[in-house]
């Protein structure tokens with residue numbers, strides 16, 4: 001029943017990308033990681049979190065030959081086009097990442113986990129591609145309470161069209177609660193799990209600034225709105241207008257964030273002799289070398305400028321037209 005639409009980057013930005021960019025900055029600040037790390041942004045969309053990583057000091061290039069120190073993965077080719085260089089762009093599914101084991105120092109995912117049909121499979125993938133000791137962290141909107149803009153929409157939509165309740169992102173996404181995130185991180189074998197709420201102001205210039213982006217068709221609520229008849233849309237608009245009034249609309253949006261760390265071999269109870277190659281075969285030793293960002297991507301060439309296009313010709317993008 002999903003029907004969520006992720007195709008047109010500009011319409012997504014006007015709807016919620018402008019707010020997800022604010023959350024992303026706070027999230028990267030919370031991680032507080034040093035520079036020179038290899039980052040993966042799973043479900044990167046138009047690049048809100050990737051941009052925050054690139055803008056932070058923590059994203060200094062790993063080496064002069066390793067230009068793409070952040071890689072964004074998303075099934076939407078339309079959204080991937082907006083991901084800024086020098087990030088690598090890869091078309092793919094978070095639950096089946098086309099990336100090598102243990103190839104990132106930081107695996108992050110912003111506002112995307114709940115859209116993966118089996119979020120726990122995605123978290124297992126995050127842990128798989130994370131190097132021993134790497135940070136694995138994510139955040140999702142608090143649809144049930146704190147994401148006020150969407151809460152207003154779904155509450156009013158259900159008053160006008162009772163069946164809208166089935167599409168309400170609050171009950172629809174059980175992973176978007178603090179205990180569920182904590183449990184998913186623990187189930188993936190991640191250590192030192194901690195969570196927090198991140199809240200940002202979402203101030204709309206007036207009712208049109210609030211409402212018109214809902215007509216852009218991108219994301220869950222706008223995609224649902226597009227399926228309704230003209231009369232139902234008008235009734236939802238009128239009720240929202242009556243609730244929120246004219247003039248500035250000052251709301252807040254909050255997300256639940258979670259972070260953990262992939263245990264090192266020692267912490268996982270292995271000794272060095274368990275993980276050392278059985279022989280001195282140079283090929284084995286080369287494989288054990290810390291992979292560069294381009295080597296991390298299993299699809300050769302998918303990390304270049306046109307990776308999204310290249311990936312489309314080699315592998316059908318999940319959920320892409």
Ligand SMILES: C[S@@+](CC[C@H](N)C(=O)[O-])C[C@H]1O[C@@H](n2cnc3c(N)ncnc32)[C@H](O)[C@@H]1O
Nearest residue numbers: 006020043044045048076093094110111112115
């Ligand atoms: C709300 S957007 C978040 C985008 C971006 N991370 C941000 O913070 O603005 C949700 C994203 O999840 C992506 N998505 C949906 N299903 C996915 C999957 N199975 N694997 C990875 N990403 C997925 C969508 O294409 C979309 O870009």
